[in-house]
Amino acid sequence: MNMMTGVPPWERLIRPDRVHGSLYTDPEIFEAELKNIWYRTWVYVGHESEVPNANDYVVKSIGPQSVIMTRDEQGKVNLLLNRCSHRGNQVCSFDRGNARSFTCPFHSWTFANDGRLVGYAFPDGYEGQDKSQLALGRVTRVESYRGFVFGSFAADGPTLKEHLGGAAETIDRLVRTSPEGEVEITAGFLKHRVKANWKFILENECDGYHPAFVHTSIFGVADSMIGKLYGGASTALTRDYGNGHTEIDLRPEFRKRDAPMSWFGTSEERLPDYTARMKTAYGDTAAREIMIDGTPHVMIFPNLFIAEIQMFVIQPLGVDDSVQHVTALQFKGAPDLNRRLRQQTMGSVGPAGFLLADDSEMYERCHRGVLARNPEWIFLGRGEKRERQDELGFTVGHVTDEVPSRGIWTHYRKLMEPA
Amino acid sequence: MLSRESSATLMSAITAFLYREARLQDEHQYEAWEKLWTDDGVYWVPANGADIDPERQMSIIYDNRSRIALRVRQLMTGKHFTQTPQSNLRRLISNIELMDEQPDNGDIAVASNSLIFESSLRDDTLWAARNEYRLRHVDGELRMASKKVILVNNDKAIYTLSFLV
Secondary structure, three states: OOOOOOOHHHHHHHHEEEEEEEHHHOOOHHHHHHHHHHHOOOEEEEHHHHHHOOOOOEEEEEOOOOEEEEEOOOEEEEEOOOOOOOOOOOOOOEEEEOEEEEEEEOOOOEEEEOOOOEEEEOHHHHOOOHHHOOOEOOOOOOEEEEEEEEEEOOOOOHHHHHHHHHHHHHHHHHOOOOOOOEEEOOOEEEEEEEEEOHHHHHHHHOOOOOOHOOOOHHHHHHHOHHHOOOOOOOEEEEEEEEEEEEEEHHHHHHHOOOOOOOOOOEEEEEEEEHHHHHHHHHHHHOOOOOOOOOOEEEEOOOOEEEEEEEEEEEEEOOOEEEEEEEEEEEOOHHHHHHHHHHHHHHHOOOOOOOOOHHHHHHHHHHHHHOOOOOOEEEOOOOOOOOOEEOOOOOOEOOOOHHHHHHHHHHHHHHHHOOO | OOOOHHHHHHHHHHHHHHHHHHHHHOOOOOHHHHHEEEEEEEEEEOOOOOOOOOOOEEEEEOOHHHHHHHHHHHHHOOOOOOOOOOOOEEEEEEEEEEEOOOOOOOOOOEEEEEEEEEEEOOEEEEEEEEEEEEEEOOEEEEEEEEEEEEEEEOOOOEEOOOOOO
């Protein structure tokens, strides 16, 4: 029996090659996801480079909850809940800033940027009160991997490294694009709202079947190289890393081209400064390999999507209300590359982006579509008969196959089923 | 300074131009709208405030002239699904002001407010913006050398904005 009323047992909703449409539209299921996924597993929150100096803060989120990411005086990164421990008022109303403390405007309770309650107005009314019992709430566990800060509300469970598993290597690959080995998130976020369930976004990120159709309007007029990567003859792969993490591995196509920076539609000649810095940092051979392979296209479950040149953070607000936060990836020590990354990102993503406006249209139409009750199922069987294991034991398939969706739902079911 | 009479004539030409631009946008006359631009036109819709540096920070749109053309070409394909079917649109343009009649470079700085009602497959959406233009006379016709659209809510999460704003 399922613990929740109204939700059928998960094995009835999630099958190997299909999932039930109600998984996207049922408000009870959404509430269960907040509890079992968003408020339990590791969720990406922010990047260390967004709070470079002591006392910097930036307001982020985990699902609908507002989270303040601070760097305290000791240099430690904290994830604090934006809720006064007195009456629940939000203690921070600005997107970012530099502050040693946050004073609640309601009754002037003041919290240090590590969460400690340091004072309240007219303290004589609180005689004998232990202030340490009234700190700001915080995300229970905070860990970062190569600057990417994740939080988990579960006191116990896998470490971040265990959660990332094989997908950690994609982040290693990403940071190597910088001659200094570091990503910087400094270009500000576009916030694109869609009236659709968050899982339509999650599943689309490594869906290599749709680009040839959804993006035909821009591929047709922009002289884009992207279309071929997702064609029937492409040698690119879809990969399931386990734990819900999925990838489109475009390296086989880029290696065939054998041209540095071709992954980004440019060349060494057009980025001489970057090329020189990469060769100095890694040596000619390794730099050439990195610059041929390019950056990863990986969806870190449940909300961090690294899409070669930009990064998306998926935020669910309601069963049919989601926000895509997106910014250009910036690489430390690569100013000429970074400029192009910003320009290309602005063109392709966000509310008016050449690509994302159409993706988001699909999310919204899918959401309205599955409100129809027949057929009850979303069919995810593409490539099931031809998927195989790669040399590391991860399931891979053709770039257009639905290996990623099947991987996501396998992990989803594990998280949602009562232990 | 222009004389009062020539200022009134200029104002009336500018008002007619802005109304015409609004109508072309509302009615999806993409090519006619594109012809309103100068060869060096810049179309800018900032995010997260009005005064960000578009060379450093993400904007919702920051198109140079060739990217404006690309945007129009994508709309013209009929397969830009977010505008297939097209949104039904009507916008009100008001508070038109000449901000600087004769700046050094000869362009005319003009500002207006707009309120746009969009009806799309998703829902009905209301958009509001401050619009800042630099207009230029080219072969006797007014043209846009730049248009900056400052959405009132550009610091928030907004829905897809795929019509010409």
